[in-house]
Amino acid sequence: MSTGGVELCVAELGDAGRPTVVLVHGYPDSKEVWSDVAVRLAEHWHVVLYDVRGHGRSTAPKPLRGGFTLEKLTDDFLAVIDTVSPDRPVHVVGHDWGSVQAWEFVTVGRTEGRIASFTSMSGPSLDHFGHWIKRRMTRPTPRKVGQLLGQGAKSWYVYMLHTPVLPELAWRGPLGKRWPGILERLEKVPAGDYPTASLPDDAAHGAWLYRDNVRARLSRPRPDAYAHAPVQLITPTGDSFLSERLYDGLEDWAPRLVRRSIPAKHWVPRTRPDQLASWIDEFVTANESGGRDGGPVQQSVAQSPYAQRFGGQLVLVTGAASGIGRATAFAFAEAGARIVAVDRDAEGAARTAEMARLIGAPAAWGEAVDVSDEAAMEKLAARVAAEYGIVDVLVNNAGIGLSGSFLETTSEEWKKVLDVNLWGVIHGCRIFGKQMADRGQGGHIVNTASAAAFQPSRVLPAYSTSKAAVLMLSECLRAELAEKSIGVSAICPGIVNTNITATARFAGADAAEEERLRKRSSRLYGRRNYPPEKVAEAILRAVVRNQAVVPVTPEARGARLLSRLSPGALRSVARLKPPL
Amino acid sequence: MTGSTMAVQDTNTPELRGFREVQRLAYACAEAVAGQLRSGVTEREAARMQRVWLRERGVRDWFHLPFAWFGDRTAFAGFKVPLQFFPTDRKLEPGMPFILDMAPVYKGFTADVGYAGCLGLNPLHDRLLADLEAHRELILREVRERRSLREIYEDVERLMTAQGYANRHRAYPFGVIAHKVDRVAERRWSPRVFGFGTQALKGLVSDALHGHRDGWSPLWSPYRFSDHPPQPGLWAVEPHLGFRGTGAKFEEILVVTDSKDPEQSAFWLDDDLPHVRRWAEEKVAA
Structure with missing residues (x-):
C-alpha cells in the first residue's frame, strides 16, 4: 500500500474477523524479526506486520533526511490500521525502534480510540527518556549520576549512528556481512532465515530514525506524553543497550502499566517467542474482554513482587505435597505462575x-508420581509437555531423610535414599532439562540440596552423601546449560520445620525407638521453627538472580562459610552426637 | 473462685446456662459488629464497637478486652512481640479478612470467642473457614479419648500442616491453642493489665499454681507442662489457621468433665454458633 510518498509492505496472518494485533519491528530489522511470534499469535488473533519505511520491502522516502520523523511514522501506522482494521481499535506490539514509534502512537492525540493496548519491549519513549535524563541532570545525586553514566555507556551506538556516511559504509560493507554472526555469538539469536538479505539497506536507511528524532526529542521532550491505552512493558534483564532503570517512574506516564521482566538479551522476539506470545496473548485478551463494557481493564496481575517475572510461566515442583515443596509451589502461585505439583502423595x-489456584495461579495440577521411578517421570514429562507446555522453572525438591550411623545403615536403606534424593533429581534434570534445552528459550532448574551437603555429620552419612551429590550435580549442570540460557541453582537449607523428620528413617532403630526419635527430632525442628516459606522465598530469589548455591538459614550460611575458611571446625562438629 | 465446674455432669445446669448465655451474647456482638464493618473502618474502631455493644448490654468486666485484626494481621504476619496483638489503625478494605476476638464477663461468667469473617467475597477465606470444621471434630474426639493435651496439640498442628496451613495459635502467649475459663468474682473495680482483666487473670494464675502442684496447667500449649490428660473444667479452645496473609479461627468453650461416659466426658458448650451453623448450611447447599 502507498502512503505519504512511500510504498509500505504489509503482511496479514490469522482470521481477519478477530481483533487485530499490529507488530512493529525495530532497528536494524524488518518485519521478519516477528516471524516466530506472529505465527503463535495468529492462532487467536488477526496479526498484521509491516515493514517500516526504508526497511525490508517498503520503499524509502526521498530525501532520507527528514523522512523518518515520528510524525511521519505515525502517519504510516494510521494508514496501515485504517486499512486492516477500519472500525476496531488495534493492539500494538513494538520491539526496539518499533516500540519507540509505538510510544509515540499511544501518546499522541490523533490515535486516541484507535489503540486498545500496547506491549512495549526494549524501546522507551524518546519523550520519557528526555524527561528521565533531565530529572537526573537537574538533581544529580550519586545514584542518579551513576544511572546516567550507565545508560550513556550503553548508548554508544547511538553516537556512532549520528556520524555522517560512516554507518552507511559500515553496514553496506563489513558490518552488514558479519552482523548475523555477531547476533548469533553475542546476542544468542538462533541462526536461520533471520536477518534477511535486505539488512544492509535496512540498517543504512534506519540510521535516519536516530538522526531525525533522537536529538530533537531528547532536548525538547513533549510534556504531555501520557499513554491513552493500557501498556504492558516487557523488560529483558540482560539487554546490552537499555538499562532497566530507564523505566523507573514509568507509571507516571502510563497509569495502567503492567510490568514483565524476562531474563534474556535484546532480541527477545527471536530468542523468547513462546513467552512473548503468551504474555501478549494474555494482555490482549484482558483488554479485549474489558473493552466491551466501557474502558479497558488491567488484568488482575498477582500482587507478589515476583509477578512480573513469573506471571503465566509453567513451574513444576516435586515433593510438593508438604514442606518446602509445597511452600515453593504456593510462592510461585502467588506470583501468577501455572503450577504442576508432583508428589508420591496424590x-x-x-x-x-487446589490451594495454589486460590491464591493466584491461573491453573494448577496435582500429579502423583514417584520421582525415583524413571518410567513414571518420563511419562509425566510427556504428559506435561503435551497438555500444559514446556516447563519454565523446574524445582527438584523431593527428598527423604535417613539418619543413623554408617555401620548400621543397610544397603537397602542406602539405595532408597539415593533413589529419591539423587536419582529423583537426575531424572528431573535429565528429562525436563532436555525439553527445556530443546526448546532453546531458556529456563531455570532449582535443586534442593541441603546444608548437609557441606556439613559432614556422623549421624547423617547417607543423607549428606546424597545431598552433596545433588550440589555437585547442580554445579556441573549449571556449567553445561549456561550456553542454553538455562540457569541452575542449588538451595541448601539448614534446619527447617517440615515433616521430613516425621517420615525419616533412623537406621539401626527398632519401630518404637524410631517413633521416639521421629517425635524428638520433630519437636527439635519445631522449636527451631524456621518456616519453609522463607526457603521458598529464597528459591524465587535464586531464580530471579540466577544464583548458583544458596544456603538458607543462619546455620547453613555459617556452615558454608566455615567449609571454606576452616573445614577443620566443621569436622569437629561432625563428631558431635545430637541430643535426641 | 468457685471451682464448681469440676463436677459438672449435666449439660444443662444453671452453671453451664450462665456460660452459654455469655458466649451467645459475645457471638451476637461479633455478628452485630461484623455486620457494621465497612471499608475504611479501623481495627481500633472495630474493637471499640465491640466494647460499646457489650457494655450497653451489661458487661462490666473482661477476661480480655476485644481485639480486632484485619488483613494479613489475621495471620499474625510478622508478629514478634505481644503488643502487636492490640488493635491498630489498619483500615478494612474490600475482600479483606478480619477476626474479632473478645472475652466478656457477664454476671460472673466468662466467655472467650473468636469470629472470623471477610468483607465481601474471598474464596480463600471461605476455604479456611470450611477447613476449621475438621479441627473442631478432631479436638472433641481426642479429648474424649483422654489423650494428652500436648499430643492433641500436635495432632491439630499436623492436620493444619496437611491442609497446607500454618498453625498461628503458636503466636499467642505460650503458644496456646486453649486456656481455661472460669467464673469470676464480680467486683465494683477490676482494673486491667495489658487488656486483661485482673479478676480473670487471678483465676488463671491460681489455677496455674494449683495445677503446677498437681501436674497440670490451665494453658493448653505445645510444651511439656501440657503433657497431661484433659483437666475437667471449661476450656476456651481457639485453633487458628494461617495461610500467607489470611488467617481464620473460631473460639468457643469446650466443657470437660470427669464423667466415665465418653459423650458426657467432653462436649462443646453450645452447638448453635455462627461457624457451626455456617458449616451445616454449606452441607445443605452441597
Missing part, C-alpha cells in the same frame, strides 16, 4: 494444586 499434591 492427595497432598491435589491439595497443593
Whole structure:
C-alpha cells in the first residue's frame, strides 16, 4: 500500500474477523524479526506486520533526511490500521525502534480510540527518556549520576549512528556481512532465515530514525506524553543497550502499566517467542474482554513482587505435597505462575494444586508420581509437555531423610535414599532439562540440596552423601546449560520445620525407638521453627538472580562459610552426637 | 473462685446456662459488629464497637478486652512481640479478612470467642473457614479419648500442616491453642493489665499454681507442662489457621468433665454458633 510518498509492505496472518494485533519491528530489522511470534499469535488473533519505511520491502522516502520523523511514522501506522482494521481499535506490539514509534502512537492525540493496548519491549519513549535524563541532570545525586553514566555507556551506538556516511559504509560493507554472526555469538539469536538479505539497506536507511528524532526529542521532550491505552512493558534483564532503570517512574506516564521482566538479551522476539506470545496473548485478551463494557481493564496481575517475572510461566515442583515443596509451589502461585505439583502423595499434591489456584495461579495440577521411578517421570514429562507446555522453572525438591550411623545403615536403606534424593533429581534434570534445552528459550532448574551437603555429620552419612551429590550435580549442570540460557541453582537449607523428620528413617532403630526419635527430632525442628516459606522465598530469589548455591538459614550460611575458611571446625562438629 | 465446674455432669445446669448465655451474647456482638464493618473502618474502631455493644448490654468486666485484626494481621504476619496483638489503625478494605476476638464477663461468667469473617467475597477465606470444621471434630474426639493435651496439640498442628496451613495459635502467649475459663468474682473495680482483666487473670494464675502442684496447667500449649490428660473444667479452645496473609479461627468453650461416659466426658458448650451453623448450611447447599 502507498502512503505519504512511500510504498509500505504489509503482511496479514490469522482470521481477519478477530481483533487485530499490529507488530512493529525495530532497528536494524524488518518485519521478519516477528516471524516466530506472529505465527503463535495468529492462532487467536488477526496479526498484521509491516515493514517500516526504508526497511525490508517498503520503499524509502526521498530525501532520507527528514523522512523518518515520528510524525511521519505515525502517519504510516494510521494508514496501515485504517486499512486492516477500519472500525476496531488495534493492539500494538513494538520491539526496539518499533516500540519507540509505538510510544509515540499511544501518546499522541490523533490515535486516541484507535489503540486498545500496547506491549512495549526494549524501546522507551524518546519523550520519557528526555524527561528521565533531565530529572537526573537537574538533581544529580550519586545514584542518579551513576544511572546516567550507565545508560550513556550503553548508548554508544547511538553516537556512532549520528556520524555522517560512516554507518552507511559500515553496514553496506563489513558490518552488514558479519552482523548475523555477531547476533548469533553475542546476542544468542538462533541462526536461520533471520536477518534477511535486505539488512544492509535496512540498517543504512534506519540510521535516519536516530538522526531525525533522537536529538530533537531528547532536548525538547513533549510534556504531555501520557499513554491513552493500557501498556504492558516487557523488560529483558540482560539487554546490552537499555538499562532497566530507564523505566523507573514509568507509571507516571502510563497509569495502567503492567510490568514483565524476562531474563534474556535484546532480541527477545527471536530468542523468547513462546513467552512473548503468551504474555501478549494474555494482555490482549484482558483488554479485549474489558473493552466491551466501557474502558479497558488491567488484568488482575498477582500482587507478589515476583509477578512480573513469573506471571503465566509453567513451574513444576516435586515433593510438593508438604514442606518446602509445597511452600515453593504456593510462592510461585502467588506470583501468577501455572503450577504442576508432583508428589508420591496424590492427595497432598491435589491439595497443593487446589490451594495454589486460590491464591493466584491461573491453573494448577496435582500429579502423583514417584520421582525415583524413571518410567513414571518420563511419562509425566510427556504428559506435561503435551497438555500444559514446556516447563519454565523446574524445582527438584523431593527428598527423604535417613539418619543413623554408617555401620548400621543397610544397603537397602542406602539405595532408597539415593533413589529419591539423587536419582529423583537426575531424572528431573535429565528429562525436563532436555525439553527445556530443546526448546532453546531458556529456563531455570532449582535443586534442593541441603546444608548437609557441606556439613559432614556422623549421624547423617547417607543423607549428606546424597545431598552433596545433588550440589555437585547442580554445579556441573549449571556449567553445561549456561550456553542454553538455562540457569541452575542449588538451595541448601539448614534446619527447617517440615515433616521430613516425621517420615525419616533412623537406621539401626527398632519401630518404637524410631517413633521416639521421629517425635524428638520433630519437636527439635519445631522449636527451631524456621518456616519453609522463607526457603521458598529464597528459591524465587535464586531464580530471579540466577544464583548458583544458596544456603538458607543462619546455620547453613555459617556452615558454608566455615567449609571454606576452616573445614577443620566443621569436622569437629561432625563428631558431635545430637541430643535426641 | 468457685471451682464448681469440676463436677459438672449435666449439660444443662444453671452453671453451664450462665456460660452459654455469655458466649451467645459475645457471638451476637461479633455478628452485630461484623455486620457494621465497612471499608475504611479501623481495627481500633472495630474493637471499640465491640466494647460499646457489650457494655450497653451489661458487661462490666473482661477476661480480655476485644481485639480486632484485619488483613494479613489475621495471620499474625510478622508478629514478634505481644503488643502487636492490640488493635491498630489498619483500615478494612474490600475482600479483606478480619477476626474479632473478645472475652466478656457477664454476671460472673466468662466467655472467650473468636469470629472470623471477610468483607465481601474471598474464596480463600471461605476455604479456611470450611477447613476449621475438621479441627473442631478432631479436638472433641481426642479429648474424649483422654489423650494428652500436648499430643492433641500436635495432632491439630499436623492436620493444619496437611491442609497446607500454618498453625498461628503458636503466636499467642505460650503458644496456646486453649486456656481455661472460669467464673469470676464480680467486683465494683477490676482494673486491667495489658487488656486483661485482673479478676480473670487471678483465676488463671491460681489455677496455674494449683495445677503446677498437681501436674497440670490451665494453658493448653505445645510444651511439656501440657503433657497431661484433659483437666475437667471449661476450656476456651481457639485453633487458628494461617495461610500467607489470611488467617481464620473460631473460639468457643469446650466443657470437660470427669464423667466415665465418653459423650458426657467432653462436649462443646453450645452447638448453635455462627461457624457451626455456617458449616451445616454449606452441607445443605452441597
